[in-house]
Amino acid sequence: MTTSQSYNPYENMLQLLDSAADQLGLSPDDYISLRSPERELTVSFPVEMDDGHIEMFTGYRVQHSSSRGPCKGGLRYAPDVTIDEVKALAAWMTWKCAVVNIPYGGAKGAVRCDPSKLTKKELMQITRRYTAMILPLIGPEKDIPAPDLNTNADVMGWIMDTYSMFKGFCVPGVVTGKPIEIGGSLGRREATGSGVAFVTNEIAKKMNIDLTQSSAAIQGFGNVGQAAAYLLNKEGCRIVAISDISGSFYREEGLNIQDMIEYTNHHPHHLLEGYQAPGITTINNQDLLSLKVDFLIPAAKENQITSENAGKIQAKAIVEAANGPTTFNADTILNERNIIVVPDILANAGGVVVSYFEWVQNIQSLMWDENEVNDLLLKIMNKAFNEVWSLHMKYHSSLRMAAYMLALNRVVKAKKMRGIFP
Numbered sequence: 124m125t126t127s128q129s130y131n132p133y134e135n136m137l138q139l140l141d142s143a144a145d146q147l148g149l150s151p152d153d154y155i156s157l158r159s160p161e162r163e164l165t166v167s168f169p170v171e172m173d174d175g176h177i178e179m180f181t182g183y184r185v186q187h188s189s190s191r192g193p194c195k196g197g198l199r200y201a202p203d204v205t206i207d208e209v210k211a212l213a214a215w216m217t218w219k220c221a222v223v224n225i226p227y228g229g230a231k232g233a234v235r236c237d238p239s240k241l242t243k244k245e246l247m248q249i250t251r252r253y254t255a256m257i258l259p260l261i262g263p264e265k266d267i268p269a270p271d272l273n274t275n276a277d278v279m280g281w282i283m284d285t286y287s288m289f290k291g292f293c294v295p296g297v298v299t300g301k302p303i304e305i306g307g308s309l310g311r312r313e314a315t316g317s318g319v320a321f322v323t324n325e326i327a328k329k330m331n332i333d334l335t336q337s338s339a340a341i342q343g344f345g346n347v348g349q350a351a352a353y354l355l356n357k358e359g360c361r362i363v364a365i366s367d368i369s370g371s372f373y374r375e376e377g378l379n380i381q382d383m384i385e386y387t388n389h390h391p392h393h394l395l396e397g398y399q400a401p402g403i404t405t406i407n408n409q410d411l412l413s414l415k416v417d418f419l420i421p422a423a424k425e426n427q428i429t430s431e432n433a434g435k436i437q438a439k440a441i442v443e444a445a446n447g448p449t450t451f452n453a454d455t456i457l458n459e460r461n462i463i464v465v466p467d468i469l470a471n472a473g474g475v476v477v478s479y480f481e482w483v484q485n486i487q488s489l490m491w492d493e494n495e496v497n498d499l500l501l502k503i504m505n506k507a508f509n510e511v512w513s514l515h516m517k518y519h520s521s522l523r524m525a526a527y528m529l530a531l532n533r534v535v536k537a538k539k540m541r542g543i544f545p
């Protein structure tokens with residue numbers, strides 16, 4: 124990872140927000156309240172570990188905006204997560220939900236912990252206690268968590284159960300990304316990757332790149348990276364490089380994605396660590412980012428494409444599957460170098476769109492089939508992509524700026540219609 128000492132994701136988000144507001148000709152009064160989150164909660168709590176000792180954990184839940192509906196956003200587990208990271212991620216959720224025009228605001232949560240060093244029981248205790256601590260903030264009408272880095276359907280199931288125990292009845296709509304058996308939606312697990320594959324297809328068409336003759340490098344091989352790799356590969360794109368936290372794997376003729384997914388399924392921490400196959404070489408994680416490919420897909424975490432490595436990128440387009448992988452300064456360099464960036468708030472919105480479908484099914488006690496889910500997902504992603512593209516053409520702006528303008532305009536309109544309380 125390229126870590127610039129001064130990098131602050133929230134500052135990064137504010138720079139973009141101010142630029143978009145400027146382009147839209149908004150006055151500070153129109154959007155000043157969007158420069159700060161509506162609510163921030165920091166919690167500290169003890170957990171009895173398997174060996175009997177007590178360990179303290181810190182968690183966060185930040186609600187950036189509820190102007191367009193209940194707050195919505197993932198929960199991440201990471202040892203180095205900061206409140207500014209969570210604040211930025213919460214704001215990105217507000218913009219993302221507005222870009223795809225679903226009736227949510229933005230939120231995000233985190234617990235400072237390293238799941239690779241925890242047993243399943245410890246992870247469950249942490250999740251249950253964290254849920255209890257943030258209980259007053261969450262609920263189907265208030266704020267609905269979902270999976271993010273290092274969290275998954277199991278974690279969502281424990282949150283749903285803990286919340287339901289406090290309420291005294293089953294409340295599936297309190298989280299999305301749950302196991303199917305307890306109210307999860309068909310298609311949710313692959314949804315973010317499906318959206319990434321969809322926008323990669325669309326941008327390929329705009330760039331006159333034949334997807335079946337194209338190549339891609341993917342950083343990150345978790346929930347999102349795996350689904351994106353699988354779907355793009357299925358459509359004929361050659362995935363030449365994939366990395367995870369354990370290393371990067373390269374094969375010019377293309378990697379066997381199914382084999383790699385199966386390998387991670389059997390690894391205790393779902394990693395590619397030790398993966399071997401004919402023709403595969405290992406490369407440096409940084410070198411993956413500068414490979415000569417059609418599409419570079421960062422699907423790991425924020426702050427990966429920085430002013431230090433943006434000049435070395437050789438991909439024709441970057442499709443941001445991760446949240447915030449590109450810094451503000453790196454974005455300027457990429458624009459100057461005419462490298463197209465499909466921004467995170469559009470590219471990875473498939474997950475929250477199907478989370479929305481899951482919530483709709485939960486509150487109506489309905490179950491949609493997978494085709495219904497996928498058809499509606501593609502319809503929404505298609506509309507959002509075209510709206511962003513139209514603004515990009517109209518204002519000769521980057522796709523990121525166009526997406527921010529689309530989102531900000533929607534949120535500001537909602538705020539104006541509601542007025543200021545009291």
Ligand SMILES: NC(=O)c1ccc[n+]([C@@H]2O[C@H](COP(=O)([O-])OP(=O)(O)OC[C@H]3O[C@@H](n4cnc5c(N)ncnc54)[C@H](O)[C@@H]3O)[C@@H](O)[C@H]2O)c1
Binds near residue numbers: 369423445475
């Ligand atoms: N899960 C979702 O539905 C969803 C939706 C929208 C956006 N996102 C974003 O997508 C990104 C990935 O989320 P996820 O749910 O797939 O997480 P995950 O924990 O399932 O996977 C993350 C992957 O990134 C790898 N990784 C971490 N640091 C790395 C590094 N320095 N170099 C290379 N690989 C590294 C990990 O080993 C893992 O393979 C995050 O930015 C997340 O916020 C996720």
